[in-house]
Amino acid sequence: MxxxxxxxxxxxxxxxxxxxxxxxxxxxxxxxxxxxxxxxxxxxxxxxxxxxxxxxxxxxxxxxxxxxxxxxxxxxxxxxxxxxxxxxxxxxxxxxxxxxxxxxxxxxxxxxxxxxxxxxxxxxxxxxxxxxxxxxxxxxxxxxxxxxxxxxxxxxxxxxxxxxxxxxxxxxxxxxxxxxxxxxLTRPPRHAALPPVDAGRLAATRVALHTVTLDDDPELLSRLAGDRDGLVVAGFGVGHVPPAFAPVLEALAARMPVVLTSRTGSGSVLRHTYGAVGSETDLRRRGVIWGGLLDPYKAKVLLRLLLAAGAGPTEVAEAFARHG
Structure with missing residues (x-):
């Protein structure tokens, strides 16, 4: 063979x-x-x-x-x-x-x-x-x-x-x-393969990625995501953004899936440890989806495939809970 x-x-x-x-x-x-x-x-x-x-x-x-x-x-x-x-x-x-x-x-x-x-x-x-x-x-x-x-x-x-x-x-x-x-040395369990995606829908599906930086401008985020179908945010540490970002992300999450990841390169974003405005707890309360262990680049790949297949916000959140 x-x-x-x-x-x-x-x-x-x-x-x-x-x-x-x-x-x-x-x-x-x-x-x-x-x-x-x-x-x-x-x-x-x-x-x-x-x-x-x-x-x-x-x-x-x-x-x-x-x-x-x-x-x-x-x-x-x-x-x-x-x-x-x-x-x-x-x-x-x-x-x-x-x-x-x-x-x-x-x-x-x-x-x-x-x-x-x-x-x-x-x-x-x-x-x-x-x-x-x-x-x-x-x-x-x-x-x-x-x-x-x-x-x-x-x-x-x-x-x-x-x-x-x-x-x-x-x-x-x-x-x-x-x-x-x-x-x-080890055999992690596999996830079931996602269903095939129509090439035309995939080509038409656009996902933005924004990496948050010190003293960042939330207006840039609004412009970046303006005509997109989804957004991945690479936040600080365990999933934090400047306080001014929180209402902007809440507004975006009301009309598209917004996924929270970490810009650090390893480790998971958290769910409910910190509670300040712009923390992971606050953002999840505002409708932002938990990205888990997925880095921003992989989260963008997964989100684009899901959206091209017609997944809604609940399905997207469930998929990230499995894969993240």
Whole structure:
């Protein structure tokens, strides 16, 4: 049984050029550069050689459909290579809709092939081993990087250049690849996949994200969310905003789902510990939805999918209670 490999470009597939490195390497080029990869039968499919900053929800959902077709055709698992800039978001988007027991594993690189010690070959080999491993089944979408295995719903890009950039601050890695062996240390329960979303409705659904800062201006928030279908707020600490934000968020929550998350990068927003104006207790009383452990970027992905599927405020709140 083979592993399907879909390539999307990014640092892992870059080659030198006069104006800087650009995506040029094909899947065949990538696999030829990896010692030990020949032991895993691969079905290589080049998709789009673009930076991950250029990817869209629609492209990722189309890729998930193609990956699902590969699994239905007999693939043991699927590997996707892409740029790391948006990998934490694309992995979570894929995880929300991936219904198959077979693993879908994303990977990439931080050092391009023109540099000393490029990490792409090792990451690709680890991802292929994870995708082929029986132990990785029923875990949903995974990220294999730096010989660590992370769940898509927990993983974050935590450093702009380090090869150890991907981490799961709230949970730690699910396992490791050690001497070529996939070692799983924990198996978190999966959430049921969300139903398919109409592409047209998804394209028409817009969600804003605002990160609260010191002495922030609530008028900016009103302008940002003015023509949007939903809003994610990345608040201070456990879910706090300046007092002047509270009535603005209350007015917005009366006409669209507004989700409260933390800008810190790890940890949960609270529900009912602090009671001042602009605290998490006050905001929930004003109709703002609790985002739990989801970081702002993942909350935005989940909210957009839910709204595109026609979910109302109650359904959105229930979904965040499950996923957050």
């Amino acid at each position: 083979s592993v399907a490999l879909f390539t999307l470009g990014g640092t892992i597939a870059m080659a030198g050029a006069s104006g800087g490195v650009v995506s040029r390497l094909t899947g065949a080029d990538l696999t030829a550069a990896v010692p030990g990869l020949a032991e895993i039968p691969l079905d290589v499919r080049d998709v789009e050689a673009v930076p991950s900053a250029a990817l869209t929800y629609g492209q990722i959902l189309d890729l998930v459909d193609a990956a699902g077709a590969a699994v239905a055709g007999g693939a043991t698992g699927v590997v996707v290579t892409q740029g790391t800039d948006t990998l934490e978001e694309t992995a979570y988007l894929a995880d929300l809709v991936w219904p198959h027991p077979a693993p879908l594993v994303l990977t990439g690189a931080m050092r391009n092939p023109t540099l000393a010690g490029p990490d792409g070959p090792a990451n690709l080999l680890a991802a292929a081993r994870v995708a082929a491993a029986p132990a990785a089944r029923d875990l949903g979408v995974l990220v294999a990087f730096n010989d660590e295995i992370h769940a898509a719903r927990f993983v974050r890009k935590t450093h702009s250049t380090s090869t150890a950039t991907f981490a799961s601050p709230n949970a730690g890695p699910l396992g490791h690849v050690i001497e070529g062996e996939v070692r799983l």
